[in-house]
Amino acid sequence: MDAIARLLANPGDLPVRGALPEVRAAVERAGVAVLTAPPGSGKTTLVPPLLADIVRAGAGTGAGRIVVTQPRRIAARAAARRLASLLGQEVGGDVGVTVRGESRTSPRTRVEVVTTGVLLRRLQRDPALPGVAGVVLDEVHERSLESDLVLAMVADVREALREDLRVVVMSATLDAAALGAAWDAPVVVADGALHEVDTVWCPPERPLVRSDERGVRREYLQHVIAVARRAVAERAGDVLVFVPGAREVDDVVAGLRRAPLGGLAGAPAADGAGAEDAADGRRSEEPEVLPLHGRLSAAAQDRALRAGGRRRVVVSTAVAESSLTVPGVRVVVDAGLARQPRTDHRRGLAGLVTVMVSRAGAEQRAGRAGREGPGAVYRCWSEAEHARLAPFAEPEVATADLALFVLEAACWSRDGVAGLRLPDAPPRAALEAAEEVLRGLGALDGDGVVTARGRAIAGVPTDPRLARALLDGAASVGPRAAAEVVALLAEDLRAPGGDLSAAWRAARGGGAGTEWARTRDRLLAVVQDADGGADVAGAAPTPAVRDAQARDTPRVSDAVVAEVVALAHPDRLARRRAGSTAYLMASGSGAVLGEGSALVGQEWLAVADADRSRGRDALIRSGVPIDEAAALAAGAALVREEVDVAVEGTRVVASRVRRLGAIPLSSVRLSRVGPEGAAALRAALRRSGVGVLRWTEAARGLRARLAFLHRELGPPWPDVGDDALAERVQEWLPDGTTDLARVDVLALLRGLLPWPDAAQLDELAPERIALPSGRFVRVEYGADQPVIASRVQDFFGMHETPRLAGGRVPVVAHLLSPAGRPAAITADLAGFWDGGYAAVRADLRGRYPKHAWPERP
Structure with missing residues (x-):
């Protein structure tokens, strides 16, 4: 019996184990299954081996490896390590992993965990997925653009190329019935036996503004730190603190490390929940405070994901919300905030905004405390606020910039986005904006069909605008300089005082092991290998020239940075308004510099990053001076x-x-x-x-x-x-x-x-109408119906109401007293004479006795 078969024979106490026979039957019968199971139920651990075992049993119909997607690199590495450890192996044996910049597989690998982006690239290179027998699409509920796209592309592959491709779609929270109907697939629901989690509501003592255009406010982070300290003191077990971004992780980690946390690892938790922890051999020493986010090195991420003998407080972004497990956690502290993409298509500005977490997201975070035993969640908001949270987070396709999404769809098929079976249709305005951007880059032709230039841009693992800057900039400023500046933009490194040249110098001083350096090397390899990219970047340099450029260390200068930034974002070229410190960008958006910016006084700027959340004017977060001639050259189109x-x-x-x-x-x-x-x-x-x-x-x-x-x-x-x-x-x-x-x-x-x-x-809409008295009265056409007004006696003898527009519209007659005051209003003179006139006559005879008031006028 091989290692995978042994694991399936003894799956332990993971809750999803009871649903495995049903999943097996569904895949063997239909080739595809939709599985929904709560976080922590073990679906990521047990379903991929199950699919590998199904393939092994039916090897005659297509042997091959199982590819498992995860939304993030950190989750892919953690999932592969967890499964390999259960098999008694190291990653690279039966279980492998491939993420951006790292691959650990071997010929014996049967289960390969990859990021969604890696599978997307493989599908674009060869939709038939040679050597792949099955695909597990995990965490599809996160509804990222890549996840939606790969979901639709794999459906196309099964329908058109690979009926034998086995697929399992998995999620913690999704509309399983709708997805099952879309795939014509059996739906399996696994009941996760998570432990009870107590909720502790911890709103601030006074109202606080949680975030502004600069991010989470410091005073709110201090509240989160105080709640985390309280949780450490009151509960046993490791603590997982959720904040929205890497900067907030660093701030909270620093705040918790500033003074001793105290708290005993063996102290009993509420309802005796800490009894097991009291006996687990952990020391009652000062807890270790660790960060966890996607920008950390693999070693730092692994440190946070491995339980040790010492109590831990792990401060994490949403990477720990659903797609990976932090072992030992019995307490969750939730700041209640999340980052979502938002795009202002009119201004051409996109970015991340800080919002309150959805109720579904809050429940997923809370569930992290109940994976290994009874736990508790400390929520940094009130129960009343919780009731007002949105039920679910919006899918990225509804809020994000769609340029890369549209380009990938165009590379996939001639029908582009229209030919994909997506869970939600993208907004029309967002699609049109993305198509306009791609046409401006030369990536799409007038009919929306991808060009050779577009395929070259799509081959660069970054946003299309940055890909264009890399490929075109390599010909003008050199491959290495272009790669370094584009890596600066791709990694969203904070520029001191908004000065991107200063950020470039700081990035170089960070050493070879930084995320920026890894991105730079990856981009440099792409542009150096783009021998077929002459149509993109002009005349391609010879290999000798290219090698010489790669060896050179380009000099940091505003001109080099400005040229690359302007190639990426010509719509963000900005000129200072006359007599003002504010700027007008080429997109038409106003923009201002932050207080103390090093860019104050510059006439022209190439803007790399501008925050759209501040209202009428965007806040320039980073940019570089550029002279007018260079701006006109970069923005010639x-x-x-x-x-x-x-x-x-x-x-x-x-x-x-x-x-x-x-x-x-x-x-x-x-x-x-x-x-x-x-x-x-x-x-x-x-x-x-x-x-x-x-x-x-x-x-x-x-x-x-x-x-x-x-x-x-x-x-x-x-x-x-x-x-x-x-x-x-x-x-x-x-x-x-x-x-x-x-x-x-x-x-x-x-x-x-x-x-x-x-x-x-004059017949259909006369200027005046003749009355029986001989008077001609003016017709007023301003109201809903035309109006005429005159004394009651002028209408004596007019039995029917005049009708205009070929008899379609009756006029409204205002009948006035001899003094010119309103006596009656009617659009039916015949009815008035037979009915209402008697009362009007009685009133007018009393007030104007010298006038004749016949009974039948």
């Missing part, structure tokens, strides 16, 4: 000339303006608005309104009559509303008009009359 038109009072003022995106470069006043300025004139009239024209009473009357006929009869009677008139300005406003006060609006409106229908204007 955004440079254009156009006619600007403004209405100042009644004057039409036109200028020919040269712009870099939204940034004005030069302006020349024009004597008149020509045909090329029609769009600008329309926009100007929409802004100012056609009320700036000289509207005579006759013009207003004709406009009201035309509006009435358009509303009631439609075409050919024209729409004469403000927006419609502005849209058709070239039809009715004489070419070259500069003074709107001199325009004869009545004549222009008459020019809009439809012929020959205009001959019926």
Whole structure:
């Protein structure tokens, strides 16, 4: 019996073990299964070996390895190490791992744990997945863009290429029925026997602002630190503290290390839950405080994920929420915050924002305390606030920048996103914005089909904008400099005072083992191997030249950084507004520098990172000075000339303006608005309104009559509303008009009359109506129905109400007393004479006895 078979024969007490026979039956029958099981139930540990055993038993129908996806590198390494240890092996034997920059597999590997991104790249290289017999898609409930994309791509592969490919889709919280229906797959629900977890509500003593545009507020982190200290003192076992980001992890770790934590590892927890811990041999020494997040080295991550003899407080980002286990944890402290991507498509700005965790996320975090025994969760908010939390976190496809997502879909099939069976359709505006970005990079053609340049960009493991900067920048500033600056942007390193050149110098001083250095080396290898990338970066350097460039250490300079940043984000080129410290970016967004920024006073900036969360103006987090000539060269595709038109009072003022995106470069006043300025004139009239024209009473009357006929009869009677008139300005406003006060609006409106229908204007919508008394009364067309008003006696002899628009619309008659005061209002004169008139007559006879008031007028 091999190691995997032995593990399945003795799976221990993991809760998911009871569902394994059902999963096996589903996969053997349908080839695919959907499994939902709570965090900590053991699905990541036991289902991949189960699938490998199914493959081994049916080797005649397609032997191969099982590929298991995890959303993060840290989770993939931890899952592989856990499974290998249960088999009594080291990673690289029956269980292997492949993540960005690291691969530990061998010919005997039967289960390979990879990040979702690694599987995505393999699918793009060869959709048939040679050598792969099964795929386990884990943690799909996190709904990342990569997860949604791979889910749809694997479904395509099973349908079109590999009916024999066995697939298990797994999650802690998902709509299993909907996913099962989409895959036509059996659904297996495993009941996880997690231990009871007490909830301790720990809101701040006074209201605190948790976060602002700079991140989590210091005073709130102090509250989290205080709650963590309380948890250490009151409960036994290791403590897991959740905060939203790496910076907050470092701040909380520093705060907890600043003074002794105290607390005895053997002290009994609530309800006696610490009894086991009292006997586990741990020392009652000062707890060890450890960070855990994706930017740490593998060794530092492993240290946090391995239980030792000493009590631990592990401070983590959401990496520990659902996709990996921190052993020994019996207490969770939850700050209640999460990071989500948000994109302002109008401004072209994207980033992460700090939000309250969803209820589902909070429950997953709490469950970490109940994996190994009864535990407790200390929530840093109130029970009332908890009830107001969103039920689930929004999927990334609804909030994130979709440029890479759209490019990957275009590389996958000619139909792009439209051809994928996604759990949720992306927002239309986000798709259009992404497509516009990709067309600007030359990655998509006019029909949305991926180009050769687009495939080269997709081959770089980073955002398409940064990939373009790497490939194009390598030809101008050299491969190494381009790789170093792009790595700086990809790793989102904080720039001192916002100065990206200073951040470059600091990154170089960090040594070869930093995440920045690893990213730089990976990008450098990509660009050096891109011999086929001449169509992307211009003339490809010879191997000798390329080797020489790689050996060189480029000099840090603003010009080099600026060129690469501008290639990545030409829409973020920014110029200081005249007489101000604020900036206008090429995208049209306003931007300001942070207090104490080293960039203050610079005329032009290439902006690398701008925070969109502060409101009207974005906050420039990092950038570099750039001269105007370099800005114009980098943003050449955004440079254009156009006619600007403004209405100042009644004057039409036109200028020919040269712009870099939204940034004005030069302006020349024009004597008149020509045909090329029609769009600008329309926009100007929409802004100012056609009320700036000289509207005579006759013009207003004709406009009201035309509006009435358009509303009631439609075409050919024209729409004469403000927006419609502005849209058709070239039809009715004489070419070259500069003074709107001199325009004869009545004549222009008459020019809009439809012929020959205009001959019926006075019949369909008369200006006045004759009454039996001989008076002609004006018809008011401003209300929902046309209105006429005159004394009651003027209507004597008029049995039926006048009707306009070819008999479709009755007028509303306002019947006035001899003194001109309202006596009655009616749109049905016949009914009025037969009914309401008697009461009106009695009243008017009393007040005006000298007037004749016949019974049947």
